Amino acid sequence: MLHIAMPADKVRLVCVQTDRFKTSSLIISAALPLDENAAANALMLRLLKRSCKKYPDFTLFYGKLDELYGATVSSEISKSGDSQVLSLVVNCLDDRFALDGESIAEQCAELSAELIFAPNTKGGSFGADAVATEKRLLTQLVEEEMNNKGTYAERRCINHMCSNEPYGRDEYGTVEEIAAVKCADVYAAWKRMLANAVFQITYVGSASPENIEKIFASRFKKIKREPVETETIFFKRGGRFCRHEEQFPVNQGKLIIGLRTGMQSSRDNLFAVMLTNDILGGSTYSKLFANVREKMSLAYYCYSRLIKSKGIVLIESGIDTDKERTVSAAIVKQLGELRDGRTDPEVYDAAKRSLRERLTFSSPASIAGWYAAQINEQDIMTPDEVADGIDAVTHEQVCEAAKKLSIDTIFMLASDGKETENETQFQTERTPWSFAACNAFYSAGNSGACACLRNSGGTVNCRNMGQ
Numbered sequence: 001m002l003h004i005a006m007p008a009d010k011v012r013l014v015c016v017q018t019d020r021f022k023t024s025s026l027i028i029s030a031a032l033p034l035d036e037n038a039a040a041n042a043l044m045l046r047l048l049k050r051s052c053k054k055y056p057d058f059t060l061f062y063g064k065l066d067e068l069y070g071a072t073v074s075s076e077i078s079k080s081g082d083s084q085v086l087s088l089v090v091n092c093l094d095d096r097f098a099l100d101g102e103s104i105a106e107q108c109a110e111l112s113a114e115l116i117f118a119p120n121t122k123g124g125s126f127g128a129d130a131v132a133t134e135k136r137l138l139t140q141l142v143e144e145e146m147n148n149k150g151t152y153a154e155r156r157c158i159n160h161m162c163s164n165e166p167y168g169r170d171e172y173g174t175v176e177e178i179a180a181v182k183c184a185d186v187y188a189a190w191k192r193m194l195a196n197a198v199f200q201i202t203y204v205g206s207a208s209p210e211n212i213e214k215i216f217a218s219r220f221k222k223i224k225r226e227p228v229e230t231e232t233i234f235f236k237r238g239g240r241f242c243r244h245e246e247q248f249p250v251n252q253g254k255l256i257i258g259l260r261t262g263m264q265s266s267r268d269n270l271f272a273v274m275l276t277n278d279i280l281g282g283s284t285y286s287k288l289f290a291n292v293r294e295k296m297s298l299a300y301y302c303y304s305r306l307i308k309s310k311g312i313v314l315i316e317s318g319i320d321t322d323k324e325r326t327v328s329a330a331i332v333k334q335l336g337e338l339r340d341g342r343t344d345p346e347v348y349d350a351a352k353r354s355l356r357e358r359l360t361f362s363s364p365a366s367i368a369g370w371y372a373a374q375i376n377e378q379d380i381m382t383p384d385e386v387a388d389g390i391d392a393v394t395h396e397q398v399c400e401a402a403k404k405l406s407i408d409t410i411f412m413l414a415s416d417g418k419e420t421e422n423e424t425q426f427q428t429e430r431t432p433w434s435f436a437a438c439n440a441f442y443s444a445g446n447s448g449a450c451a452c453l454r455n456s457g458g459t460v461n462c463r464n465m466g467q
Contacts, residue, residue: 024205039173081232105207262404263311
């Protein structure tokens with residue numbers, strides 16, 4: 001049973017009361033504008049999950065978790081549109097299996113409220129040693145992601161694609177931004193979160209939603225709030241698309257193509273766009289997998305994913321560097337076939353079945369994650385509502401959604417020809433890009449057409465070059 005309440009201004013409680021599982025999940029999420037405070041916000045969240053005034057050290061804190069049948073507390077940092085979302089995640093034994101009728105969920109809710117509203121601070125600051133430790137650990141996390149070349153290439157494509165939008169920022173901040181954060185900045189970030197963030201508390205388990213609501217309502221009543229809702233920038237850039245290349249000592253090149261969907265909000269034409277993405281490259285039967293990877297053997301992997309909170313699609317592939325133009329042309333061909341309706345009916349049916357299966361969640365954590373991801377939505381949608389919406393999408397609607405896809409940014413992480421992998425420096429080039437195959441895709445009537453393609457013989461210059 002779904003229970004939705006508003007215990008405070010811009011604080012939403014979403015409870016799925018169920019006795020399906022042996023465990024329960026609680027997620028407290030805060031959405032803030034994704035801006036120059038991203039690094040301080042990320043550090044603040046990591047500090048909140050360490051301790052609080054009531055349990056000020058690891059021994060006391062983890063002792064309390066042990067008392068709660070081995071409950072766990074973790075943190076997650078993500079982007080939702082142009083918001084940075086900070087989440088505390090608590091997983092615990094479901095109340096039905098606790099001894100003496102005690103409510104583990106309510107105790108976990110009380111503990112998470114202590115972490116958020118009464119952190120381990122002194123004199124208006126978090127401890128310098130704790131801040132230094134979390135700065136080091138967060139820096140390591142960012143560097144590890146940079147060392148994963150697929151993740152790195154994806155992030156760089158988004159950085160370029162959304163360079164003039166908040167979404168172009170990394171959710172953790174950069175290594176340099178993390179290093180610059182001071183203890184006072186982290187404390188200010190905590191005060192800012194309490195006052196300005198949009199909150200959502202998501203619970204999945206058998207406990208009473210009303211009792212969970214009371215715990216957080218009493219805490220929010222004690223603070224002064226001026227919530228700030230973030231408005232995500234949705235638009236489709238017209239005219240030229242741009243190509244960026246970085247050279248690195250890699251064995252396998254990474255080609256990322258960023259597309260605008262034409263969505264004007266996260267719910268605009270959502271079901272058709274979801275199905276279109278799945279048919280294009282969202283599964284093993286998709287056009288990109290079946291043709292570019294399997295039939296043509298042009299890529300080690302090739303898939304697409306939809307970022308619906310921002311209205312963009314990323315096509316990602318691992319390729320031999322010297323095959324970039326061939327792979328790009330093959331990808332564009334699949335886009336053209338999709339927009340023209342040249343897709344087997346069996347693929348449509350398989351895509352609908354696949355999406356519906358992926359909307360069937362098998363754990364309280366996955367259900368809670370589904371609802372928590374809707375923190376910036378005005379209305380909550382259930383998995384069944386989304387599945388029914390996808391089932392209703394027609395072939396014609398998929399074609400129309402595909403026609404609105406327009407290439408915005410191409411990012412290529414290319415091999416520099418060196419065999420060593422211990423170098424940290426790389427070259428960034430913004431060069432003209434020849435992509436004659438796009439002429440077939442950007443035909444008359446496509447609002448995403450690149451005029452420079454038709455007018456300059458297939459040469460596209462990066463818009464950042466001022467040409």
